[in-house]
Amino acid sequence: MSGPLLYIGVDVGGQSIKAGVVTDEGQPLSSVSVPTEAWKGQEHGLEQMALAVEEAARAAKLDLRDIAAIGIATPGTMDIPKGLILDPPNLKPWKNVPVRDYIHGRFRKPTAFQNDANAAAYGEYWAGAGRGVRSLVLFTLGTGIGCGIVVNGQIIEGEHSHGAEVGHIIIEMSQPRRCGCGGRGHLEAYASATALAQRANEALTRGEISSLQALFQTKGQLAPEDAGEVFRAAAMGDSLAQRLVEETAYFLAVGAVNMMHTIDPNMIVFGGGMTRAGPSFLERIREHVRQLAFPVPAAQTQIVYAQLGNEAGFIGAAGCARMLVRQGDR
Amino acid sequence: MSGPLLYIGVDVGGQSIKAGVVTDEGQPLSSVSVPTEAWKGQEHGLEQMALAVEEAARAAKLDLRDIAAIGIATPGTMDIPKGLILDPPNLKPWKNVPVRDYIHGRFRKPTAFQNDANAAAYGEYWAGAGRGVRSLVLFTLGTGIGCGIVVNGQIIEGEHSHGAEVGHIIIEMSQPRRCGCGGRGHLEAYASATALAQRANEALTRGEISSLQALFQTKGQLAPEDAGEVFRAAAMGDSLAQRLVEETAYFLAVGAVNMMHTIDPNMIVFGGGMTRAGPSFLERIREHVRQLAFPVPAAQTQIVYAQLGNEAGFIGAAGCARMLVRQGDR
Numbered sequence: 001m002s003g004p005l006l007y008i009g010v011d012v013g014g015q016s017i018k019a020g021v022v023t024d025e026g027q028p029l030s031s032v033s034v035p036t037e038a039w040k041g042q043e044h045g046l047e048q049m050a051l052a053v054e055e056a057a058r059a060a061k062l063d064l065r066d067i068a069a070i071g072i073a074t075p076g077t078m079d080i081p082k083g084l085i086l087d088p089p090n091l092k093p094w095k096n097v098p099v100r101d102y103i104h105g106r107f108r109k110p111t112a113f114q115n116d117a118n119a120a121a122y123g124e125y126w127a128g129a130g131r132g133v134r135s136l137v138l139f140t141l142g143t144g145i146g147c148g149i150v151v152n153g154q155i156i157e158g159e160h161s162h163g164a165e166v167g168h169i170i171i172e173m174s175q176p177r178r179c180g181c182g183g184r185g186h187l188e189a190y191a192s193a194t195a196l197a198q199r200a201n202e203a204l205t206r207g208e209i210s211s212l213q214a215l216f217q218t219k220g221q222l223a224p225e226d227a228g229e230v231f232r233a234a235a236m237g238d239s240l241a242q243r244l245v246e247e248t249a250y251f252l253a254v255g256a257v258n259m260m261h262t263i264d265p266n267m268i269v270f271g272g273g274m275t276r277a278g279p280s281f282l283e284r285i286r287e288h289v290r291q292l293a294f295p296v297p298a299a300q301t302q303i304v305y306a307q308l309g310n311e312a313g314f315i316g317a318a319g320c321a322r323m324l325v326r327q328g329d330r
Numbered sequence: 331m332s333g334p335l336l337y338i339g340v341d342v343g344g345q346s347i348k349a350g351v352v353t354d355e356g357q358p359l360s361s362v363s364v365p366t367e368a369w370k371g372q373e374h375g376l377e378q379m380a381l382a383v384e385e386a387a388r389a390a391k392l393d394l395r396d397i398a399a400i401g402i403a404t405p406g407t408m409d410i411p412k413g414l415i416l417d418p419p420n421l422k423p424w425k426n427v428p429v430r431d432y433i434h435g436r437f438r439k440p441t442a443f444q445n446d447a448n449a450a451a452y453g454e455y456w457a458g459a460g461r462g463v464r465s466l467v468l469f470t471l472g473t474g475i476g477c478g479i480v481v482n483g484q485i486i487e488g489e490h491s492h493g494a495e496v497g498h499i500i501i502e503m504s505q506p507r508r509c510g511c512g513g514r515g516h517l518e519a520y521a522s523a524t525a526l527a528q529r530a531n532e533a534l535t536r537g538e539i540s541s542l543q544a545l546f547q548t549k550g551q552l553a554p555e556d557a558g559e560v561f562r563a564a565a566m567g568d569s570l571a572q573r574l575v576e577e578t579a580y581f582l583a584v585g586a587v588n589m590m591h592t593i594d595p596n597m598i599v600f601g602g603g604m605t606r607a608g609p610s611f612l613e614r615i616r617e618h619v620r621q622l623a624f625p626v627p628a629a630q631t632q633i634v635y636a637q638l639g640n641e642a643g644f645i646g647a648a649g650c651a652r653m654l655v656r657q658g659d660r
Contacts, residue, residue, distance in 0.1 A: 077626070135489055149592070151486065158594020159465055160626045168624065169588040173581075175504050183622070251503075258499040262479070262592055264488020292513070294498065296407070296490045 009318030022318035026127025030059035071321035073119035121148020123316025210240035253288030271306030339648030352648035356457025360389035401647035403449035451478020453646025471602035583618030601636030
């Protein structure tokens with residue numbers, strides 16, 4: 001093979017597996033999706049990952065011989081050094097799935113394995129919002145809160161593959177909300193789309209006056225996917241919705257500040273569905289960060305939205321494959 | 331010069347400057363202390379640092395020609411890459427003190443500069459409780475809470491010299507206590523010796539029955555240095571003191587868990603005066619960590635006391651000097 005190196009990145013999600021060929025500069029040449037169909041079992045899941053690799057190459061009109069390495073990102077729980085998914089809540093009934101060894105055996109290419117949130121952070125660092133910075137922390141805001149941390153080009157994986165589980169740091173002790181993980185007072189229990197819907201439901205159940213009452217009465221309760229309705233109502237001047245959005249910005253600022261006082265990165269990046277709320281929401285987060293952080297990081301840390309959308313995961317996974325090749329490891 | 335390399339580490343504190351010669355394996359060959367006398371101004375302070383270097387060599391019966399490099403650790407605020415103390419609250423009236431350049435110019439040796447809490451963490455990592463681990467987080471419990479983070483042998487300094495300011499992460503939003511830094515809800519506002527004394531004073535002012543009332547009546551209020559009295563009263567069965575100690579263990583566990591879910595190190599280390607409370611206090615922290623952390627880090631992360639006492643800072647500073655020599659930088 002001649003010319004610059006190419007990589008395939010794969011991002012395994014609960015519903016679909018995204019993949020693409022990515023250049024040595026982090027540009028995707030293809031972007032494909034195949035269904036995960038986790039319920040069909042992990043052997044089928046591994047086949048679907050292999051299919052995603054093949055589809056990614058085909059969509060870029062490339063042969064697999066043109067690919068230098070493969071990177072796979074998956075949700076947890078996992079053992080990153082061993083390339084294993086252990087007991088993933090979003091991929092039932094999988095258990096102890098040797099993802100890296102399977103893909104390596106199948107394609108005979110250097111194969112990297114990474115947590116999906118970590119891969120997304122690496123993607124934004126390499127080819128997205130963080131191009132040119134030394135370090136960043138990414139929060140991906142969805143039904144949960146994913147997080148990835150990159151310092152000097154290295155992902156903070158942790159010694160037990162639990163690095164950057166920042167959705168599950170404790171930010172409230174005296175009246176702690178219950179988190180989806182079963183813990184209490186976690187950031188995710190305050191600032192995820194699920195938490196926003198939950199806080200809305202509590203207020204609407206109390207009978208607070210709001211344009212959201214119609215939706216609430218119709219559906220019985222708001223769900224995480226209704227977060228957009230809350231932001232829309234806020235933009236239309238609904239005062240309950242505005243309060244809920246403002247609280248969400250505050251909670252996210254608490255998460256950002258806790259990372260600024262721990263990692264002190266160049267940049268805090270917010271990605272995921274909630275960022276569709278647009279620049280005014282980002283500005284509210286920034287304002288709270290300025291109030292809460294020490295003066296130097298408050299003035300100097302960039303607080304921005306992600307740029308790669310839902311391609312961040314496979315681009316970052318490809319970036320992990322590239323790191324592997326550059327380091328000369330398997 | 332022949333034989334293994336030797337380093338001098340210097341740890342500048344508000345009251346005294348500690349220093350010592352340290353071997354290539356992290357063993358101190360001398361341990362000296364000179365007064366900081368910060369009020370006499372920063373030129374005098376720099377002279378005292380130089381005096382500490384000379385005294386450290388003399389106490390080890392060595393000539394400065396035997397020393398390969400020097401490391402200086404100081405309290406903040408600071409610019410670590412530039413080797414500057416900026417505006418240190420504990421070293422008034424110093425401003426913009428070029429510590430590294432001064433010491434380098436004075437002794438013509440490679441000179442490392444580091445935050446004192448970071449240096450202490452590196453000391454424990456290199457030669458103390460953390461020997462052999464890849465990563466650790468150190469909390470130093472005193473009137474405030476200092477913190478240092480080492481990952482794969484690298485100190486998390488941060489991009490604006492604000493890495494590992496974990497005493498100032500937010501762990502409470504709804505009823506946040508005021509921190510010494512002016513912020514609210516910070517770990518330090520709950521778990522430092524100052525915070526323990528403050529919580530004791532609140533309870534004693536409310537008239538809670540306790541053997542601490544005698545001390546409280548005599549002094550008017552407990553001070554941070556009375557933390558030991560609270561631990562002693564708890565050991566004697568005083569129920570208020572036991573509750574205060576138990577709460578402190580819980581707050582420290584929250585800090586530990588937040589680092590386990592961010593850095594996921596091999597080891598969390600607690601140092602500083604409060605660790606004189608002994609093994610039963612450490613066991614209470616461990617128990618709360620087991621309750622609060624995810625199962626894998628809860629089972630696998632070591633929670634231990636520091637081993638180097640108040641020599642951790644200068645030993646770690648010497649370790650930073652050693653890193654500098656090994657990396658071939660100035």
